[in-house]
Amino acid sequence: MTNKRKLILITYDQSNGTHYRRELLDFFGDAVDIEIHTICEGLGNGLSGDAVLTLSPISNNRLTPHLKEEIEIIHGSKVLTKAAYQRLMDLPKGTRAFLITTNKTASFDMATYLYQIGVNHIDFVPFYPGCTSDPTLDIAITPGQTRFIPEHVRQVVDLGWRRISLDTFMSLMVVLRLKNEAQIERLYHLSRDIMSHDFLTTPLDNVSRLKDMLSMMIDEIEDGILFLSNAGRPIFENNAFHSMLNLDPGLRQSPDLLNYLPEELTRQMSGPEAFDHKIIHIAATGQAFTLSKRSFYYYNNHSGFLIVLKDVQNIEKLEQKIRLDSVKKKYTAKYTFSDILGDSRAMSECIRHARRMAATDYPVLITGETGTGKELFAHSIHNASSRCEKPFIAINCASLSRDLLESELFGYEEGSFTGAKKGGKKGLFEFAHTGTIFLDEIGDMPFDLQAQLLRVLQEKEIRRVGSTSTIPVDVRIIAATNRDLKQMMEENLFRMDLYYRIGMFSLHLPPLRERPGDIPLLAAAILSQVPGSHPMSQELLKTLSVQTWRGNIRELKNCVEYMAYMTDGPLSSRDLPSGYVPGPEPGPAREVPPIFQELPLRSRKLCFSILNALRERPMGRTRLMEALGNSFTEYEVRTMLEYLTGEGCLLPRRGRGGTALSPEGNRIVLEYLNSGKNG
Template identity: 45%
Template sequence: MRKIGILSPYKGYFKEAIFYLEELNEKYRSLYFGENEYILEEIVVDPFHFHGIRDDVDVMIAYSGYMELTKNLSKPIPIVEVDIPNFDILIGLMECKQKYGCQKVALTITKRNMLISVKEFEDILGISIELFIIDSLDTNYQKICDLALKRGCEAFLAHYYIGTYAASKGINTVMIQYSKSTFWQAITEAKMAAQLYCLSQEKSVKLNTILDYTDEGIIYFNKQGKITSINQKAMELLNIESETSVLNKTATAMIFGKELIELLNDGSEYKYKIIKINHTDFTIKKIFVHLEEMSLGTLITLQKVNNIQKLEEEIRKQKYGKGHIAKACFKDIIGQSEIMKGVIAKATKYSKTESNILITGESGTGKEIMAQSIHNSSNRKNGPFVAINCAALPETLLESELFGYEEGAFTGAARKGKIGLFELAHNGTIFLDEISELPLLFQAKLLRVIQEKEVYRLGGIKVIPLDVRFISATNQNLKDLVEKGEFREDLYYRLNVLNLNLPSLNERREDIFLLAQHFLDNNSPDIILTNEAKLMLQAFDWPGNIRQLFNICEQLSVLCDDCLVKEQNVRDLLYLQSSLSFSSEGTQQYSDYQMGENDDQKAETLQTDISEAEKIRTVLAAVKYNRNEAAEVLNIHRSTLWRKMKKYGI
């Protein structure tokens, strides 16, 4: 519902016209225009005690000299100005002649362009007309009345205020009345104006919403170099408190900086140009605005360079970086041994730095979990964690996968090119597992990436800056490989800024039970290890470390009965391991537990079984698993060898 306001000298001044309109509408005081409903309201204004006009309407009708009262409205609403129609003036002059029999009438008007109709009125009515132009509501009405009487005027045809004054002095007066058709025309224009204004406001709101929600600051300078429009983002970027503080001011007056002023004045357009404004780097676009051949002004857009970098990082993360996250944290690492506590404490310190880290340790000791934990404890935890197994990538694909490539870089390249793993790790961590397996030729290229913090895609010429931290891992002795010429010494020192050595499972035997119980609980929380089973696990020599223990526990969770893991369950699985062996320390612990009174034979049997299994494995390996030769070396029958191999799971 929309309101039409009509400025009126008093309530009911337009009641006859309103009543006429009410008769034409089904709803009381409602007018319809298209799909909108309009309500008509009089706004009473006393120009002699003026304190402003209420503006809670969508459009306003102002008659005669009321226009000057609308200049200071608090919001820009459309105003429909209604002139006095010639027909209404003619009716008023006829009333003056008929009512008072006068030959000379004083006519007050508000616009000089009505003078052209006066002569015609005189000819039609056969009377003389004296014109008085009311330029302002502050006009001295007494002076006009005195002058009219002095000039022989016998009656006044006037608007409400001067007419009221003249009548109060006893002067013959006729008030100018607005005809129904005049009123209807004003209402029709007001409805059209309101409709157009609302459409304009709707477009303005849409445009402002677009401008304010764009990531770029936008400033428009007119051809005099003054700011006529600025969006919210530009105000934020330039620390401008309010729009009014910059409108109609030049860039020089706003102290935007020398570089921006030079850019505005140099007569060139720019797609991208980096300049400094108030000690901050911005990327600027500048275009000239024309209407046909006429220059209207200049439009510039600006963004902080670091905002563009953040946006690029977010795009990389959302478009390409799915899955490149670190899941593990230090609290996820299981271990109560002193050696493991020391490793975690050192790794925590390392995580607070930006230095590259080399993690060493046997296969299966949890190097990637440690790398993920370091990442998640660092300032880069919100960035990507990109893990690369250097041994898993063929040498022919290594460079294209890590560096990426442009369209057409090589036969079979993707049509739009491909982003490399180095780029995906921007503002995060890149984990290079099995770093010792990198070919020497590629080691030189990796060294340059670490030193320069930038990459080129295959087939590309664009330099892509990188902000990454390198964490590498290996189960080899890189120092030995350097001495053999199989690993670059300069790369070794770049990677091995901080060193972290992970202990083998055999070096942290007190953690074996904790790890085993954790792995079993993941499969079934109700599984319990007997004491004999625990000692059996602790007695075993774990060449595959935690990965091998995890494998055993997964099998135990399936093979055990009634959620109880017994010694025999463990024994059966350990005998099936291809490298069955028990440490002397672990075997002694197990033997001490198993021996009681008259139990010497149990420990001796275990030791005998272990020694015999190891002997058979050694001989088989030496003769390349030729069973006939192995039986001869062991001095046993071939069928006996078969039974023992079956017993020990060989």
């Protein structure tokens, strides 16, 4: 037995909720559980279910905060019965009457609805609880809300409760996945009693127009479409089907169409089974197509087959577009070292090292957190190298599937896989011959492809997919990652031999928080690209300098642009987006011993924090991150753990005992603590 669906029903008050809950249960039976919430009594919080149906005007913005999770919201509509509509139409023209509902919004909503369905001969005067009554009116019209009728009214036209509309029921059936023959039958019987705006009351000329529109839309599809009945007779085919097979226009909608189709096609179509993307070759014309055959159903009854024919040449064009989109900036490096902003010592050192690396022809590995400018350095290294006039090709190893990445990098031979281009295709390594290829996010490259990349580095040759021969290539490789490749080697996720091949020249880019002195220069450059004048206060610059900037320059750019576009004139800390607040004044709590001086201040502080935490007891990296209060990134902690181990301050990890202090580390901690007591 299938699980019941849960429906959250939103109405104005409990009386409405009880009534419409009963109507929904009459339609769906025990297939749904219905939970009522009303606007009058408050919606509550943490609402959860398979769908929300609101029968009272309420916006998604107002409703969403009350939901526990993202749920499909259906804004239902209500309609009159045909008998109630006729009672209104029987009233004399010019009749002036109260229109009585539960509230002001519902009153105007009801009036609008009545005018839309053609009840425009009555002068409606909205009336609802709390509204001032007009004693001159003695006629009241109401959709079942007789309890609100003023006492002096003599004539009451009770239209009865409005019914839930057909399109609302259809939406519920789709969202709750309860569409079946029984529900369709109930809809049909319901349509005979209530007013409707859907196809059941649409004039025949509109139905004909809709059919023509659907036919035109199907004819605009570039793929060939053919509908077959269960008996295998053609029901409908589009223009593309005829043009792709060069059929005589006179065969359009002909019952003899199948007799004129290529034998290779009819043979595949004749069986009862469905299939996807079979490759067929038409010998007479030399054409190649992919053929799919799918069953289609009408109200759970098998009604025939849908045949879809795709031209392989069009698929190749689409593949080429995807391939070109995956190659960034085409084949030209865009940036140089002059485009890199930063006067800090850390950044100046990175640029100096990168320039020296550019003068060689060895691979370069650029590491650093996201948003630190790894691609900018890759472009600059290429433009400063002897290969600057040659191709520069960039590809993101994380953006493509394993098979697509392999064919993109190394190319493929004709017939190597389904849909392979006739004559094969060059890979990016061939296009980058004599130039540079930038492998961004190399840490996400599948493990088996790493072996092929290693072959390129060792043998300077590639082998296309599906080929047994090799092609020599002369390509310099620049790789980048924000992942810890050493840790990945320990976990057998990255090849050690590849790491030492690409990591001979390793360039680590510091995060923005380690070079706060560059922030004014970077912020000014960002503001120069934004319209208007937005000078920054010293208070704002000071606030920006103490942020953690987990997204680094990319996050800084978003922050500064937000302030510029949301503010006219000078910028201050008050203009910062939420989440950016002034930090505490950075002041040393104690004198720092004269060790680790080669490290940046943030890294030195992290080293002392690690040693102090491990003084209590050994612990693993996860516990250590918690002890540090998550003030540092996992990458920073891992890097400093490796550094401290190399300096003899930590004992190598063994088993699950965690990292522990060495005697030297313990001595440094005591010296650090004593310096605080004496200070």
